[in-house]
Amino acid sequence: MPDEIAARLAPWLGAGAPGGAVLAVSGGPDSTALMGCAALLPPCVPVLVATVDHRLRDGSAAEAEAVAAAAAALGLPHRLLVWDGPKPVSGIQDAARQARYALLAGLAAEVGAASVLTAHTLDDQAETVLLRLCRGSGPAGLAGMAPARALGSATLARPFLDLAKARLVATCAAWGWPAAADPSNRDPRFARARLRGLMPALAAEGLTAPRLARLAGRLRRDEAALDAAAAGAWDRLRREATGADRFVLDGVGFLALPEAVALRLLARAVARAGDARRVRLERLEALLAALRPALAGGGATRRTLGGAMVSAAAGRLTVTGAPPRRGPGGRDSGSVDAAG
Structure with a gap:
């Protein structure tokens, strides 16, 4: 009508x-x-x-x-x-x-x-x-x-x-x-x-x-709430930023986040430092699982995802742009790879 x-x-x-x-x-x-x-x-x-x-x-x-x-x-x-x-x-x-x-x-x-x-x-x-x-x-x-x-x-x-x-x-x-x-x-x-x-x-x-x-x-409503929580955590946990594609987060505070919020915070950091607009959820989950032991036990690990390098060491989570890779694949645009 x-x-x-x-x-x-x-x-x-x-x-x-x-x-x-x-x-x-x-x-x-x-x-x-x-x-x-x-x-x-x-x-x-x-x-x-x-x-x-x-x-x-x-x-x-x-x-x-x-x-x-x-x-x-x-x-x-x-x-x-x-x-x-x-x-x-x-x-x-x-x-x-x-x-x-x-x-x-x-x-x-x-x-x-x-x-x-x-x-x-x-x-x-x-x-x-x-x-x-x-x-x-x-x-x-x-x-x-x-x-x-x-x-x-x-x-x-x-x-x-x-x-x-x-x-x-x-x-x-x-x-x-x-x-x-x-x-x-x-x-x-x-x-x-x-x-x-x-x-x-x-x-x-x-x-x-x-x-x-x-x-x-309903899921859009819940997503908006989780995004707001991740944005607040981003503001609280950032410790330094030395460039447009380098971010350092407090690892202890990151470990204390609910997993859903931690995943969104990680996705935000990867998107800002890397070259992929969005990466698949299961790859973010795998990355989070690899980072948690290092942050909790004081060890060190480093992974790449979506064109970003994510490092966990000494209670700090550092996300930077990954260096270009050699070979036909170029930068990794959505996989999680061990890097030492």
Whole structure:
């Protein structure tokens, strides 16, 4: 309904919104509903529709042209973004997602847009949680997609994240907005498509999309509390910093932290000193397990993780940028290796 549309999109497109917005529209019913709903609102901020053509299958260019035509019919400008260059042999969907967000962030910076809006739904959130559960993710991964987060200089917002996909399909039908179906959504080669096929059976056992999304919300709440605790510990335990990539922490205080807080503190130090934005939880756990005996017993150990060198000795935990490695591997971007 128009009132609900206005309430959901007003923070990003209404009067008082921080600036213009880029709408990520693939042509499917979810993003088509986002585009159509945006067109129904009074033009308070500049709105630009963007379609990313990943060039991964035949027909993608025609689908992008269809979105451009639909945007024009709604009175909205459109920009085509193309993912050029070689494509990876494995992990193609993850790589495509990263490329898509990079292109959208670049466009937002180019046009000065304050936000990038996507049409992710409650169903997408449930599938994300289930996919990450299958991959063995920790609480941060199971927290799923955030309703809003930073994306370059803009904010990535998901105003439909708590809505069932069926409502957006119904919205397109009610307003007569034509939408396409992405065949990759049913391609069994992709894990997300396979899990989507399992959702009805899981729902019959009580594991419904709303319950999975509720789990994500609760874990996001707990993650925020743990991050705040880790930030406080960082301020309390830092003893010296002699450069942008060298940090020294009080080892005794570090040992006294609850394990969940210690892991986040360690992740923070590795991210700041190293060259990896994020490392896998099990590798952080292995690193913490290797450091504890040295800090408790007065010995010494040294490990690398995510491009950072982590040393424990004499009650001090030191994290620095790791020296470049010889050979084709370059710096270690996510493994834990003994280094003496």
